[in-house]
Amino acid sequence: MTQSTDIDPQDASTPDRYAPRTGPLGLSRRTRARLTDLAIDAFLFAFGLLMILPLVFLVSNAFKTPQEMVAWPPRIIPEDPTLENFRSVLGDTPLLLWIWNSFSFAVLSMIAIVATSAIAGYVLAKFPFRSLHLLFLVILATAIVPFEVYMIPLYFQAQALGILNSIWGLLLGYLVMSFGIFLIRQNVMHAIPDELLEAARIDGAGEMWIFVFIVLPLLRGALGALAVLAFFQAWTSFAWPIIVATTRDAYTIEVGLALFQTGFTVDLGRLSAASAAVLVPSVTLFVILRRNFVQGVASTGMKE
Template sequence: MTDTQPQSHPRGDDGRRLTPKERMTNLGIDVVLFTFGLLMILPLVLLVANAFKTPQEMLSWPPTIIPSNPTLDNFSAVLAETPLLTWIFNSLAFALCSAVAILITSTIAGYVLAKFPSKTMGAIFAVILATAIVPFEVYMIPLYFAAQSLGILNSLWGLLLGYLVMSFGIFLIRQNVIQTIPDELLEAARIDGAGEIWIFIRIVLPLLRGALGALFVLAFFQAWTAFAWPLIVATTSSSYTIEVGLALFQTGFTVDLGRLSAASAIVLVPSVVLFLILRKNFVQGMASTGLKE
């Protein structure tokens, strides 16, 4: 890499040739970034590697990076001993439903707040913005009692209760509607006799595709990594999400690190793959949280 790399992009942004010194600097930066990137994912790589280790190797010193006798025992043991697949399914169902719910609530509210301005709507928007900064952990306890009185603890509905709306999502969609959908377009459709619902579904939604994709990924991963809320709402093994299931599993008695790592790897791999697929959407979604401040 060191010998051939510099020739592949010898020109700077402005098209001028880079001096040798600049090329060296770029190479240095590449090395730094590459090393740092590897270090960032190293813990996860180690975890996956541990999943393939035998109990003896797990306890050996110094620790090995690559398993010397890779085994699948940890995977089969953990799948046999814990309802891991149920937990993954619960997490997936929770994350998907939450993302859909947030998409629906945010799109409707964002669109209405953007395109039907009035004093009332202004006030509603102000309230939504104000609650956006209140951390979930602050009102989690009263919400728990709300779920209890609805009788939806230990169920998907109970998990969802905390994740039906997202203040930031409403905000995001509202900004996007203002920026990408001109009033004239809506007026023209109305003059053509289109109903409000038709306009919303046929004109507004398609134009918001990018923002909706971003919000979907954002909401999905928010629910996927939720911890404190599922921990109190789900108290039976069959209703745990993967985060809760694993956290409780690791306090177990006969649990060894190899099995824990196997369980973790089973969870990590799909979420990393999913992220890689949705990366573009996600980056866009996350980035827009910063831009509009």
């Protein structure tokens, strides 16, 4: 459903009372529309480049020598590219360990959120019991409470379990996602007809069998979107990891970088190298998974 910008043929044959056939510059309407579109394209192109320019420079700075770093104007392609920054960062910090911590935390969180959301979303959508409806309202109500509000008591729960400074401590905050449950519930309601489930029951299928072999395959798209969303949510988390992980070996990449940059002997070249090492894989992953991700985020706007 695109908005037509060209003049359709029947429009051209009937005289238009309001819009003159030619514009102020003596150009036909069609030419003017073309020029407008071209100008819009140029503007959007420039705007898009401007949006990613800070990140482009970050990556380029990672390959610059200290001398080139202070040069004005800054160059996008380094004149004398060097890998020294990367070598030095990898020698100074357990960067790979931090990336591994973040990655395993994000993957575990993704699995937990997809599993809990899938089953809870299905049950809440297709089993019309009053107690479940009440439960759904509670989940919906807690969805708007920001994580920052309740993370202090949660910290003491992690402490009591003795899982501070570990992946499990990080995971504690990211086991469920209220929005995920909501998203799957909406999808089940729209995508899975009651008749299908009833037919399976009449054929003697057990409830568990129905869930695994009928419901889950039909939810592939929604679960994919949720998985990507959950992964990035954990991967980019900051406030929770910074209070739970306080030893150097337990840092996630976000926390590690944030604390590394407060060091007194750290220069921008090495900071950029460390940042680029994190940025490039996640942006690549995003570009590959863009459709899933956009679908997931766009559906957040659909909640009424």
